[in-house]
Amino acid sequence: MPFQSQGVAKYYFMAAIALFAGQILFGLIxxxxxxxxxxxxxxxxFNVARMVHTNLLIVWLLFGFMGGAYYLIPEESETELYxxxxxxxxxxxxxxxxxxxxxxxxxxxxxxxxxYTGNDLLETMGREFLEQPLITKVGxxxxxxxxxxxxxxxxxxxxxxxxxxxxxxxxxxxxxxxLFSFYNPVNVVEDKFFxxxxxxxxxxxxxxxxxxxxxxxxxxxxxxxxxEVIEKWLYVIITLTLVTxxxxxxxxxxxxxxxxxxxxxxxxxxxxxxxxxFAMTVFAFNMVNRRRREHPNxxxxxxxxxxxxxxxxxxxxxxxxxxxxxxxYYTHGTQITAAHGHMAFYGAYAMVVLCMISYAMxxxxxxxxxxxxxxxxxxxxxxxxxxxxxxxxxFLTAAGILQVWLQRVSDTPLPFMVVQDKISLFYWMRExxxxxxxxxxxxxxxxxxxxxxxxxxxx
Amino acid sequence: xxGAFTKSMARNIFYGGTVFFFLLFLALxxxxxxxxxxxxxxxxxxxxxxxxxxxxxxxxxxxCHTLMGEGAYxxxxxxxxxxxxxxxxxxxxxxxxxPAEGIPGRRSMPQFNFSDDDLEAxxxxxxxxxxxxxxxxxxxxxx
Numbered sequence: 001m002p003f004q005s006q007g008v009a010k011y012y013f014m015a016a017i018a019l020f021a022g023q024i025l026f027g028l029i030x031x032x033x034x035x036x037x038x039x040x041x042x043x044x045x046f047n048v049a050r051m052v053h054t055n056l057l058i059v060w061l062l063f064g065f066m067g068g069a070y071y072l073i074p075e076e077s078e079t080e081l082y083x084x085x086x087x088x089x090x091x092x093x094x095x096x097x098x099x100x101x102x103x104x105x106x107x108x109x110x111x112x113x114x115x116y117t118g119n120d121l122l123e124t125m126g127r128e129f130l131e132q133p134l135i136t137k138v139g140x141x142x143x144x145x146x147x148x149x150x151x152x153x154x155x156x157x158x159x160x161x162x163x164x165x166x167x168x169x170x171x172x173x174x175x176x177x178x179l180f181s182f183y184n185p186v187n188v189v190e191d192k193f194f195x196x197x198x199x200x201x202x203x204x205x206x207x208x209x210x211x212x213x214x215x216x217x218x219x220x221x222x223x224x225x226x227x228e229v230i231e232k233w234l235y236v237i238i239t240l241t242l243v244t245x246x247x248x249x250x251x252x253x254x255x256x257x258x259x260x261x262x263x264x265x266x267x268x269x270x271x272x273x274x275x276x277x278f279a280m281t282v283f284a285f286n287m288v289n290r291r292r293r294e295h296p297n298x299x300x301x302x303x304x305x306x307x308x309x310x311x312x313x314x315x316x317x318x319x320x321x322x323x324x325x326x327x328x329y330y331t332h333g334t335q336i337t338a339a340h341g342h343m344a345f346y347g348a349y350a351m352v353v354l355c356m357i358s359y360a361m362x363x364x365x366x367x368x369x370x371x372x373x374x375x376x377x378x379x380x381x382x383x384x385x386x387x388x389x390x391x392x393x394x395f396l397t398a399a400g401i402l403q404v405w406l407q408r409v410s411d412t413p414l415p416f417m418v419v420q421d422k423i424s425l426f427y428w429m430r431e432x433x434x435x436x437x438x439x440x441x442x443x444x445x446x447x448x449x450x451x452x453x454x455x456x457x458x459x
Numbered sequence: 460x461x462g463a464f465t466k467s468m469a470r471n472i473f474y475g476g477t478v479f480f481f482l483l484f485l486a487l488x489x490x491x492x493x494x495x496x497x498x499x500x501x502x503x504x505x506x507x508x509x510x511x512x513x514x515x516x517x518x519x520x521x522x523c524h525t526l527m528g529e530g531a532y533x534x535x536x537x538x539x540x541x542x543x544x545x546x547x548x549x550x551x552x553x554x555x556x557x558p559a560e561g562i563p564g565r566r567s568m569p570q571f572n573f574s575d576d577d578l579e580a581x582x583x584x585x586x587x588x589x590x591x592x593x594x595x596x597x598x599x600x601x602x
Contacts, residue, residue: 034533037566042559045569046533047522111571114517126516128530162466184516186509188588189499192529193491228466235469242477246484255596256527259494263594265487330598333528333536413601416535417566 310347511584
C-alpha cells in the first residue's frame with residue numbers, strides 16, 4: 001500500500017467482519033423464532049434478538065465505512081493520515097462501546113438498561129434502529145467527530161479529489177443527521193417525522209454518497225479507467241440520488257399523521273429513486289468493460305459489479321414495488337417491507353463494504369491480490385451469500401403478498417397471528433436459505449486463511 | 460456522457476440540485492408542521508399519555524410490534540390495538556395476562572409486571588395514537 005497509515009483500516013475491517021458474523025447469527029435466531037415461537041423465550045425475546053441483529057448491522061457497516069475511509073483518504077490525498085494514533089484509539093473506543101451495548105441488550109431487560117444509562121435525562125431509546133442507550137449515542141457522536149476531524153485534516157493537507165470530497169460529504173452528513181436521534185418529542189407524530197431524518201436521510205441519502213465514493217475508488221483501481229470519467233459519473237449518480245431521495249423521504253409520511261399531500265410528493269419522487277441505482281449498475285459494468293488493465297484481484301471486481309446489481313434490485317426494484325401510496329396503503333409494515341430491507345441493505349451497503357475489504361485487505365497484507373485458490377473461495381462465498389439473499393427476499397415477498405391478502409385485502413380479513421400461522425411455510429424456507437447465507441459467510445471468512453501461490457507484490 | 464459534458468458541470472448540477480431539493484424539503488416540512496396540530500391532537504397529550512409513550516419506548520414494544528406500520532413485523536399493529544381489543548380494559552387485560560414462561564411452541568408477549576398506573580398510561584397512550592388522523596390507515600381492524 002502506498003501509505004503506511006492506511007494500515008489502520010485492517011483493524012476496522014476485521015471488526016466489521018466479526019460483527020457481521022454476529023448479525024447473521026442473530027438473524028438466524030429471529031428467523032427461527034418466527035416459526036418456533038418460544039425458541040429461547042424468555043431468555044432472548046424476539047425484540048432483543050432484533051435489536052442485536054439491526055444494531056450489529058449498523059455498527060459493522062460504520063466500521064466498514066470508517067475502515068474504507070481510512071484506507072481511501074490517504075491514497076486519494078497522497079499523504080499519510082493526519083493521526084494514526086487517533087484512528088487506533090477511536091477504533092478501540094468504538095469496539096468496546098459497541099460490545100458493551102450488545103452485552104447490555106442481552107444481559108438485562110431493556111427497561112433496566114434504559115434506567116441505568118441515563119434515558120431519564122434525555123429520552124432517546126426504544127425507537128427502531130436508534131435503540132442505543134444515551135451513553136452509546138453520545139459515544140457514537142464522539143467517535144464520529146474524532147474520525148471526521150482525522151480524515152478532514154488529512155484531506156485538507158493533501159490532494160483534493162472528487163472522490164474524497166464526496167466521501168467527506170457523505171460522512172459529515174451521516175454525523176449531522178444522526179443528531180436527530182437525540183430529538184424525541186412527546187408528540188409521536190413529530191417523533192416519527194424527525195426519526196426519519198436520521199433513518200431515511202442516512203440510507204437513502206448520505207450513505208449513498210459513501211457507497212458511490214467507495215465504489216468509484218475501487219473501480220478506478222481495478223479498471224484503470226480515467227479518473228475524469230469515473231468522477232463525472234460519480235457526480236451524476238449522487239445528483240440523481242439526492243434529487244430523488246431527499247423529497248423521497250415523503251414515502252414514509254403517508255400514514256403517520258402527516259398531511260395527505262405527502263402521498264403525491266413521496267410517490268412521485270421515490271418512484272424515481274431506482275434511477276440512481278440503475279445508473280450505478282450501468283456505471284460499474286461500463287467501467288469494467290472499458291478497463292485498461294487486468295487487475296489480478298478478480299474477486300474485488302465481482303463485488304463491485306455485484307453491489308451495483310443487488311443495490312438496484314434491492315433498493316431500486318423492491319423499493320419501487322411498494323412505494324406508491326395506493327400500494328403502500330396495503331403493504332405498509334408487512335413482510336414486503338422486510339423483504340425490501342434485507343436485499344437493499346445487503347446489496348447497497350454490505351456488499352460495498354465487502355468490495356472495499358476485498359480490494360484493500362490483500363494489499364494491506366502485502367500483495368496485490370490473494371492467491372487464485374483464495375479468490376475462488378471468496379467468489380464462492382459471494383455467490384452463496386448473494387443467491388441466498390435473493391431467495392430470502394423472494395420468500396419474504398411471497399409471505400408478504402399472502403399476508404397483505406389474508407389480513408388486509410380479502411373480504412374476510414383474518415387476525416395478524418392467524419395469518420402468521422398460515423404463511424409459516426415461507427418463513428421456514430427463509431430460515432433454511434438463511435443457513436445457506438451463513439455457509440457463504442463461513443466460506444468468506446475462511447478465504448482469508450487460504451494460502452496458495454501468492455500474486456505479485458503490491459506496488 | 461460525451462465530451463461536452465464535463466466533470467465540473469456535473470459537480471455544479473450536483474450542488475445546485477441538492478441545495479434546491481433540500482430547501483424544497485425544508486419548505487414542505489415547515490408546511491407540514493403548520494398543519495400537524497389539527498391532525499395529531501397534541502393539545503390532548505396529558506402527562507399520563509406522555510408516560511405511556513415512554514413506557515412503550517423503554518420496553519421496546521416496536522421491537523416486535525408496528526406502531527402506525529413502523530417497527531417490527533413479529534406481532535400485531537399497536538396503532539389501532541385499542542379498537543381491536545375492545546378499549547382500555549382489553550389492552551390492560553391482555554398485557555397483564557401474558558404467561559411469564561411463554562406459550563409452548565408459540566409466540567408470546569413477555570410478562571412485564573406493570574403496575575396498574577403504568578397499564579393505565581399505556582392504554583391512554585394507545586387510545587391517543589388511535590385518534591391521530593393518519594389517512595385512514597390501517598385498511599381494516601386487523602391492522
